[in-house]
Amino acid sequence: MESSVGANGRIAKISAHLFPPNSQVEDGSALSRGDCRAKGGAPGFKVAIVGAAGGIGQPLAMLMKMNPLVSVLHLYDVVNAPGVTADISHMDTGAVVRGFLGQPQLESALTGIDLVIIPAGVPRKPGMTRDDLFKINAGIVRTICEGIAKACPKAIVNLISNPVNSTVPIAAEVFKKAGTYDPKRLLGVTMLDVVRANTFVAEVLGLDPREVDVPVVGGHAGVTILPLLSQVKPPCSFTKEETEYLTNRIQNGGTEVVEAKAGAGSATLSMAYAAVKFADACLRGLRGDAGVVECAFVASEVTELPFFATKVRLGRGGAEEIYQLGPLNEYERVGLEKAKTELAASIQKGVSFIKK
Ligand SMILES: NC(=O)C1=CN([C@@H]2O[C@H](COP(=O)(O)OP(=O)(O)OC[C@H]3O[C@@H](n4cnc5c(N)ncnc54)[C@H](O)[C@@H]3O)[C@@H](O)[C@H]2O)C=CC1
Numbered sequence: 001m002e003s004s005v006g007a008n009g010r011i012a013k014i015s016a017h018l019f020p021p022n023s024q025v026e027d028g029s030a031l032s033r034g035d036c037r038a039k040g041g042a043p044g045f046k047v048a049i050v051g052a053a054g055g056i057g058q059p060l061a062m063l064m065k066m067n068p069l070v071s072v073l074h075l076y077d078v079v080n081a082p083g084v085t086a087d088i089s090h091m092d093t094g095a096v097v098r099g100f101l102g103q104p105q106l107e108s109a110l111t112g113i114d115l116v117i118i119p120a121g122v123p124r125k126p127g128m129t130r131d132d133l134f135k136i137n138a139g140i141v142r143t144i145c146e147g148i149a150k151a152c153p154k155a156i157v158n159l160i161s162n163p164v165n166s167t168v169p170i171a172a173e174v175f176k177k178a179g180t181y182d183p184k185r186l187l188g189v190t191m192l193d194v195v196r197a198n199t200f201v202a203e204v205l206g207l208d209p210r211e212v213d214v215p216v217v218g219g220h221a222g223v224t225i226l227p228l229l230s231q232v233k234p235p236c237s238f239t240k241e242e243t244e245y246l247t248n249r250i251q252n253g254g255t256e257v258v259e260a261k262a263g264a265g266s267a268t269l270s271m272a273y274a275a276v277k278f279a280d281a282c283l284r285g286l287r288g289d290a291g292v293v294e295c296a297f298v299a300s301e302v303t304e305l306p307f308f309a310t311k312v313r314l315g316r317g318g319a320e321e322i323y324q325l326g327p328l329n330e331y332e333r334v335g336l337e338k339a340k341t342e343l344a345a346s347i348q349k350g351v352s353f354i355k356k
């Protein structure tokens, strides 16, 4: 795989760059990729997707390969990573793609990474709650976070794996144990709730969803998903029926997709879109852009709970500022109490999984 000197004297290392020794992608061409001219390192961030061969992981990998802020994209999974890597690496966009397969390659996949996005784990089938995934996904998230603590302890982590209300506390406990915990850098991804809320509210109001901004707070399961319809931008009002319809639809958006897919998984394409929207915001924050604000499930003092989703300002250090809830109406105050009761139990379940 080592390089040779081309006619122009430039030494190429692109083969080793695109397909390092730990990549599973074979180079069968007569002209070795080692004979190609290596390009200079493009500016940008190094991003790893853990669970990259899955329903979310694949479209997420494709969209991150299209993101101009990404210079290097590592695709890790316990299955099929080489195929996804070969496929995505043919896209003529800037990011260099490398694939990593299986636990022995987790550390290489994570070394030097600025942002780790984690859509690893099993999805729901009809009739299941997100909490039903805890048994399998808790252990998966623990292993991945142990890898992060070792290989890229300063990376921003975007955790997608369900149940987010418990997996984020699990990740926090793993990082605390390893002595690497920085609460600002651990973000549970609740962006899909906001994306859905913007879409459904826009439908009711007859607006373009791109003009609508709905804060969604609390957590990422059932009643813990609390859309603040009194704070929608542009300012508007809803009837009682509209409020109930929208709150229910936003809280049950995930179940709507699970049922429509009838056993073939949960939201993947809208989730990949939401994950990229959120990751792009994190990267703009890392770059130092001002005023990057999105909702996320983070360590928080906004309520008495140790974690809560609200709007956060994203900066070089991650979630640098956590916004308060703002004024709530009576409907939202009742919803908040219900959300907090369920959230408290889910958070405790995650913490106990590591502390036990
Ligand atoms: N936060 C959110 O808003 C959302 C979260 N999700 C959650 O995302 C997760 C993934 O969903 P899908 O992509 O549809 O599932 P999927 O089953 O299609 O893909 C999951 C991928 O994770 C991989 N994986 C399993 N164990 C792993 C490990 N130890 N290390 C690395 N990769 C591993 C699998 O091989 C698979 O490729 C689920 O837990 C789902 O509930 C789904 C939609 C929205």
Ligand SMILES: O=C([O-])CC(=O)C(=O)O
Residues within 6 Å of the ligand: 123, 124, 130, 162, 192, 253, 254, 255, 257, 258, 266, 267
């Ligand atoms: O509903 C699920 O299981 C997946 C998910 O979190 C969502 O679509 O919001």
